[in-house]
Amino acid sequence: MLSIKNLNVGIAEKQILKDFNLEIKPGEIHAIMGPNGTGKSTLASTLAGKEDYEVLSGEVTFNGKNLLEMSADERAREGVFLAFQYPVEIPGVSTTNFMKAAVNAKRKHQGLEPMDAKDFLKLMREKMALVEMNKEFTSRSVNEGFSGGEKKRNEIFQMAMLEPTLCLLDETDSGLDIDALRIVANGVNKLRDDKRSFLVITHYQRLLNYIVPDYVHVMYGGKIVKSGGKELALKLEEQGYDWIKEENSELV
Amino acid sequence: MSLAENISKQFAEVSNSNVVELRKNAFTAFEKLGIPSSRHEEWKYTNIKTKLNEQLSLTPVDSQVNAAVKNYIASLPPYSFRIIFLNGVFHPELSIVPDTKGLTVCSLREAFGSHTTLVEKHFGKLINYNEEHFAALNTAFVNDGVFIHVQKNVTVNEPIYVQYFFTASDINAFTQTRSLAIVEEGASIQIAEDFRNASNINVQYNHVSEVFVGKNASIDIVKLQLEVSNAIGIHTLESQVERDGKFSAATVTFSSPNTGTGSAIIRNNVTARLIGENSHADLNGLYFGKENAHIDNHILVDHVAPNCTSNQLYKGVLSGDSTGVFNGKIFVKPDAQKTNAFQSSKALLLSNDASINSKPQLEIFADDVKCSHGAAVGQLDENALFYLRARGITKEEATQILTYAFAHEVIDHIHSKPIRQFLCDKLKDELKVNF
Ligand SMILES: Nc1ncnc2c1ncn2[C@@H]1O[C@H](COP(=O)(O)OP(=O)(O)O)[C@@H](O)[C@H]1O
Ligand SMILES: [Mg+2]
Numbered sequence: 001m002l003s004i005k006n007l008n009v010g011i012a013e014k015q016i017l018k019d020f021n022l023e024i025k026p027g028e029i030h031a032i033m034g035p036n037g038t039g040k041s042t043l044a045s046t047l048a049g050k051e052d053y054e055v056l057s058g059e060v061t062f063n064g065k066n067l068l069e070m071s072a073d074e075r076a077r078e079g080v081f082l083a084f085q086y087p088v089e090i091p092g093v094s095t096t097n098f099m100k101a102a103v104n105a106k107r108k109h110q111g112l113e114p115m116d117a118k119d120f121l122k123l124m125r126e127k128m129a130l131v132e133m134n135k136e137f138t139s140r141s142v143n144e145g146f147s148g149g150e151k152k153r154n155e156i157f158q159m160a161m162l163e164p165t166l167c168l169l170d171e172t173d174s175g176l177d178i179d180a181l182r183i184v185a186n187g188v189n190k191l192r193d194d195k196r197s198f199l200v201i202t203h204y205q206r207l208l209n210y211i212v213p214d215y216v217h218v219m220y221g222g223k224i225v226k227s228g229g230k231e232l233a234l235k236l237e238e239q240g241y242d243w244i245k246e247e248n249s250e251l252v
Numbered sequence: 253m254s255l256a257e258n259i260s261k262q263f264a265e266v267s268n269s270n271v272v273e274l275r276k277n278a279f280t281a282f283e284k285l286g287i288p289s290s291r292h293e294e295w296k297y298t299n300i301k302t303k304l305n306e307q308l309s310l311t312p313v314d315s316q317v318n319a320a321v322k323n324y325i326a327s328l329p330p331y332s333f334r335i336i337f338l339n340g341v342f343h344p345e346l347s348i349v350p351d352t353k354g355l356t357v358c359s360l361r362e363a364f365g366s367h368t369t370l371v372e373k374h375f376g377k378l379i380n381y382n383e384e385h386f387a388a389l390n391t392a393f394v395n396d397g398v399f400i401h402v403q404k405n406v407t408v409n410e411p412i413y414v415q416y417f418f419t420a421s422d423i424n425a426f427t428q429t430r431s432l433a434i435v436e437e438g439a440s441i442q443i444a445e446d447f448r449n450a451s452n453i454n455v456q457y458n459h460v461s462e463v464f465v466g467k468n469a470s471i472d473i474v475k476l477q478l479e480v481s482n483a484i485g486i487h488t489l490e491s492q493v494e495r496d497g498k499f500s501a502a503t504v505t506f507s508s509p510n511t512g513t514g515s516a517i518i519r520n521n522v523t524a525r526l527i528g529e530n531s532h533a534d535l536n537g538l539y540f541g542k543e544n545a546h547i548d549n550h551i552l553v554d555h556v557a558p559n560c561t562s563n564q565l566y567k568g569v570l571s572g573d574s575t576g577v578f579n580g581k582i583f584v585k586p587d588a589q590k591t592n593a594f595q596s597s598k599a600l601l602l603s604n605d606a607s608i609n610s611k612p613q614l615e616i617f618a619d620d621v622k623c624s625h626g627a628a629v630g631q632l633d634e635n636a637l638f639y640l641r642a643r644g645i646t647k648e649e650a651t652q653i654l655t656y657a658f659a660h661e662v663i664d665h666i667h668s669k670p671i672r673q674f675l676c677d678k679l680k681d682e683l684k685v686n687f
Pocket of ligand 1: 038039040042
């Protein structure tokens with residue numbers, strides 16, 4: 001599904017990702033953990049196609065296609081979804097209108113007619129229930145005046161609407177209280193199936209109690225320095241990142 | 253013949269001679285002022301002098317109501333009140349004015365005869381023909397326009413829609429139209445003035461509106477300049493607001509691709525003078541410039557009385573090599589304590605060749621006031637664009653959606669629901685946004 005080979009990425013003249021490698025198969029959940037500033041968001045944003053990040057070398061294939069050749073919007077229509085670490089406020093555009101444009105962009109890409117208004121509203125209702133989002137949010141401007149938790153729920157709601165095959169969750173858990181965390185995790189778990197893969201970036205083990213990963217990777221200095229099962233996350237929770245930093249002091 | 257000689261010859265021939273003294277005075281003033289050149293501070297960025305034809309003809313020429321005109325009229329939204337002018341000439345057979353208690357809507361020509369005292373008391377009283385070139389010219393030559401009078405405590409719920417439609421391709425015509433609206437104490441009304449020219453038609457016009465807002469009265473006026481191409485349009489809107497009155501003006505300008513050789517120049521002068529305590533003015537504007545269009549908004553809120561509030565919100569979207577001018581004045585006179593005045597001007601430049609000259613001008617002579625202004629010129633927010641694209645929306649559509657959101661704020665401020673809906677559709681159409 002996703003194959004990243006020797007990926008080197010820089011921003012503002014500074015190299016962040018260094019010979020990064022990762023394979024994700026359909027239906028798998030991979031967690032990426034690591035200290036701040038290690039390049040986790042850089043990885044997610046590069047995969048989503050943010051142009052500020054410069055791919056210096058390497059390959060990324062997504063469902064057999066060269067992902068790096070596609071524009072950000074093309075990637076999204078092909079099934080890549082980034083749940084932003086910092087969702088953007090869009091004053092003047094309601095969530096309903098935003099989703100209508102996004103859903104229909106994808107349908108057009110698939111050669112389908114725009115969705116019928118009634119079906120669309122039904123879909124909205126269904127997916128909002130998934131993340132326990134109040135219907136008043138649909139008429140409000142996207143993310144404007146939303147609390148941190150509401151913004152993150154909105155990301156998962158959009159993910160549910162667009163039914164991507166690769167979901168990149170960038171610190172979706174940060175800033176969430178325990179109830180919101182449970183709601184978000186529940187939403188994600190309901191979207192799990194054997195075709196949809198997840199890359200869950202998180203700073204804390206906490207989220208992984210709810211979204212149980214198949215693999216846990218530790219990122220440091222722009223690459224994966226350790227991989228394991230879900231028990232690796234528990235070890236990090238107990239011992240912190242110091243042992244990782246010591247073992248890999250040559251990387252930074 | 254020079255332009256000055258040409259105009260003075262035509263004045264000698266003006267036959268319609270209501271308010272004769274005023275017209276003579278205005279003409280004398282115009283002879284001194286002439287057409288402003290770009291050396292004049294208020295016309296620095298809008299060089300009108302070189303654009304106006306020397307052989308201007310100031311008397312309107314009526315034209316046939318042909319099938320195209322009929323089709324156009326039929327395409328208008330079904331407003332209850334519809335007043336139609338073709339090439340500056342009133343067409344009663346195309347207009348609809350339902351009898352409404354306490355409301356008079358008729359042509360200005362008719363009002364000179366039927367409401368003589370009222371007209372003479374108000375006509376020309378708000379314009380300063382000694383300083384304003386085009387208001388002076390208009391006063392001297394005005395042929396016709398609309399007269400609206402709302403009696404005390406009468407509320408008119410439907411908008412009065414006035415259409416100035418140009419169909420005659422007379423490159424020499426410089427049409428002078430005028431409206432006068434008097435809204436008495438406690439009354440309220442909504443007015444839309446819509447200026448349009450048929451495609452491929454070159455037009456030049458100079459329109460003046462005078463608006464009197466009585467005590468505790470309210471007027472919402474929307475000026476529509478919707479398919480501006482091949483046009484030189486000069487608009488002056490002067491208003492005076494008495495105690496507890498509310499005046500709201502929105503000027504919406506859309507330029508369309510130039511189909512001919514003409515210029516696309518729009519100049520708006522909008523003034524609200526708050527002469528009674530606790531009165532309020534909203535001056536809003538939205539303009540879309542394309543290709544070589546030039547859109548100039550000069551606005552002024554004059555705080556004369558204390559305890560008044562005002563808001564100015566102007567937004568522009570400029571593409572091609574279009575140019576915008578924004579000059580927003582706030583005057584606070586010595587007696588106008590506790591004034592609260594706010595101004596915001598924002599412009600989106602969608603191409604490298606588009607530009608705007610933006611100038612706030614605050615002159616404050618009272619000490620206990622709150623005045624603020626902000627101006628922003630720039631591109632769409634990159635983060636917002638990326639967010640939309642990350643959801644599969646193409647860059648082009650994301651740009652349209654964000655531009656729609658930017659512009660829509662101004663339309664949201666329009667009180668008349670049918671006009672707001674009409675503009676909302678127009679905006680969607682313009683930006684090809686389909687939600
Ligand atoms: N726009 C940018 N300009 C310059 N440096 C950046 C930019 N974005 C991120 N960086 C740098 O790249 C490094 C990795 O950042 P990031 O990928 O956000 O880390 P993480 O998500 O792991 O905390 C950091 O050192 C950060 O300062
Ligand atoms: Mg990050």
